Amino acid sequence: MARVAEEWFAVCGGCEVSILDIGEPLLDLLPQLDFVHMPVLMDHKLFGQTGEKSQMEIPEADVGIITGGIRNEENREVAEEMRKKCKTIIALGSCACFGGLPALANMYPVSELCDVYYRETASTDPADNPTEDLPALTDRVYAVGEVIKVDLSLPGCPPVPDLIVEVLTSLLEGKPFNLPERSVCDVCPVKREKKTELTLRRPLQSAEFTPGRYDNMRCLNEQGILCLGPATRAGCQYSLSVGAEEQVPRCIKAYMPCRGCFGPIREGVNPMVDMMGAISSVGLDPKEIEDRMATFNRFIGSGRLRPLPKRR
Ligand code: SF4
Ligand code: SF4
Ligand code: SF4
Incomplete structure (x- = not known):
């Protein structure tokens, strides 16, 4: 039985849908997987269920799956915690592997992006950049592998469900996985x-x-x-x-x-x-x-x- 933790950062959620899209082969895999942390599916919070803890807490896992690139300081901290707690880290999807579509924003400085988001679009009432209770944006979008060590990368936008099966099966069987x-x-x-x-x-x-x-x-x-x-x-x-x-x-x-x-x-x-x-x-x-x-x-x-x- 492999313990699996999953986190999502700057994403659209399509990578998680790809996991569900595995379909019937997922039924064969599930008895061998124990999902211990997966915000999209499970109500497991990072600082205790009522926010009572001061330290972030992701359970230890054999496999950590990360989707999405690093867009803010919270993403960075959670990625570092995933690295500490997971024996193998998989970057799943093009956003995690290379920044994906959100990294197109790297063509603009953050200050210019915020001007457009919060002040310059015709349908927006101009306002200051929100800061209260929000993590600071990073200077650009980073691929997960630029911030922590990644053991295995599976690109695709969205990733191919059958390849996710191949990756998980290879890990369970202790075999290497590489795209040609x-x-x-x-x-x-x-x-x-x-x-x-x-x-x-x-x-x-x-x-x-x-x-x-x-x-x-x-x-x-x-x-x-x-x-x-x-x-x-x-x-x-x-x-x-x-x-x-x-x-x-x-x-x-x-x-x-x-x-x-x-x-x-x-x-x-x-x-x-x-x-x-x-x-x-x-x-x-x-x-x-x-x-x-x-x-x-x-x-x-x-x-x-x-x-x-x-x-x-
Ligand atoms: S052909 Fe394959 S690699 Fe190219 S965009 Fe489509 S899914 Fe991605
Ligand atoms: S041969 Fe290459 S360039 Fe031509 S359609 Fe196929 S993938 Fe596209
Ligand atoms: S790789 Fe594609 S499907 Fe996955 S989170 Fe990014 S945009 Fe969505």
Whole structure:
């Protein structure tokens, strides 16, 4: 029986829904898991049930699952407590692994963000920044691994339920778990001609495809639909219910381009540079992409995005 603690920081809650989305295999796993702390499911408070304790208290656990990046000082303290109490820490989801979508805010200083949130939007009555009973914001959004040691990272926005099963099963069986260092293109079944005469189309314009025939659909970049598959790590195609030859990356399965949620193929690469090269090589012009910095770093901004010069 493995004791599991779970915490969520700067999140949307989709990662927790992915845990529930495991479906029937979760029933096989549950007898081997003892959830000792999980705010989204259990009423277990950090400072005692009535706030009577002065020290934060997370029970000891074999596995600590963290979703979401670090956005405020409370997140940082709870992450440090999770590290102290859990033998193995899993960063679950792109927000925990790379900052995720909330880390797009790293393109602006906190003071500018607060000006927009609390004073400058048309629908807001201007007010001072709230401070009472609230933890201070950190200077930017951090990936969990930038603040504490992480033992295992499982990206995805949201993460793939069947991969969560694989991770938990590997841990229970004492086996290592690693995603392969391959790109989404490496496991994508579409047809490639490696050149296009087209220009980039507007995001969300529909691709041309034959329903159910991914091997008939032309590569989306070659159709002028920006697809981040060349610079994104494979893994989202993984399924417990079909064999490897039938597995298709999740967005491609919906005839949509990869948005890059699994992050870089390996540590130390720069997906933005790799993507500029990949789309140039098929004849598209990267300069046509508006807001390239945010587009290519949409899910991975924790250590990459920095405040831009003020535009307003
Ligand atoms: S990784 Fe995606 S699904 Fe998970 S918390 Fe972040 S935004 Fe939500
Ligand atoms: S660019 Fe996109 S559509 Fe083309 S092969 Fe790669 S993942 Fe598939
Ligand atoms: S295709 Fe890309 S964006 Fe879509 S789930 Fe897979 S890695 Fe994420």
